[in-house]
Amino acid sequence: PRVAILISGGGSNMLRLVEDMQAGGYATPVLVASNDPGAGGLAKAAALGVATAAVDHKLFGKDRAAFEAELLKPILSAEPDVLCLAGFMRVLTPEFVTRFAGRMLNIHPSLLPKYPGLHTHARALEADDAEAGCTVHEVTPVLDDGPILGQGRVPVLAGDTPETLAARVLTVEHRLYPAVLRRYVAGDRSPVLL
Ligand code: GRF
Numbered sequence: 001p002r003v004a005i006l007i008s009g010g011g012s013n014m015l016r017l018v019e020d021m022q023a024g025g026y027a028t029p030v031l032v033a034s035n036d037p038g039a040g041g042l043a044k045a046a047a048l049g050v051a052t053a054a055v056d057h058k059l060f061g062k063d064r065a066a067f068e069a070e071l072l073k074p075i076l077s078a079e080p081d082v083l084c085l086a087g088f089m090r091v092l093t094p095e096f097v098t099r100f101a102g103r104m105l106n107i108h109p110s111l112l113p114k115y116p117g118l119h120t121h122a123r124a125l126e127a128d129d130a131e132a133g134c135t136v137h138e139v140t141p142v143l144d145d146g147p148i149l150g151q152g153r154v155p156v157l158a159g160d161t162p163e164t165l166a167a168r169v170l171t172v173e174h175r176l177y178p179a180v181l182r183r184y185v186a187g188d189r190s191p192v193l194l
Pocket of ligand 1: 008009010011088
């Protein structure tokens with residue numbers, strides 16, 4: 001199966017996915033695309049031999065549909081079977097999501113259904129949660145919703161800041177996403193629990 005990955009920044013999750021596919025041979029990374037031409041992950045993807053594309057969402061103002069129409073061009077020409085959002089920070093319209101229904105994944109840095117949206121680690125600390133973590137789910141038109149395909153948990157430690165917690169969660173994200181993708185392309189929807 002052909003996998004395209006959407007990023008917005010450094011792309012550390014994308015890197016782990018590409019490296020795992022190249023090592024495991026279970027899928028082919030066919031495109032890494034970003035809403036930010038300056039995303040650091042684009043150079044990392046190119047260094048691994050993966051085609052890249054960037055569409056600057058800032059050129060489209062509030063016109064999400066126009067931005068997505070442009071972003072769709074390199075995605076469709078790559079002919080992906082699966083679309084992975086990895087640190088992708090733009091909300092996609094229901095029309096875009098519906099186009100990839102049943103074959104689009106996202107990783108979110110919380111134990112969904114807790115803390116959809118932003119600032120997840122600060123919210124977990126604010127709530128004095130004992131645990132935090134990350135979730136890989138199928139993308140549906142409702143933000144950070146959709147069937148859960150995997151979760152990874154970490155302890156919240158005394159003295160944690162959003163930054164120290166984010167770093168601990170990120171290391172689990174890097175293990176979780178590849179494990180979920182391997183199962184997903186094999187047609188296995190049983191949740192990966194780390
Ligand atoms: C991180 O906050 C991660 O938790 C979330 O997206 C952000 C950037 O990730 N999934 P990445 O390094 O660009 O994959």
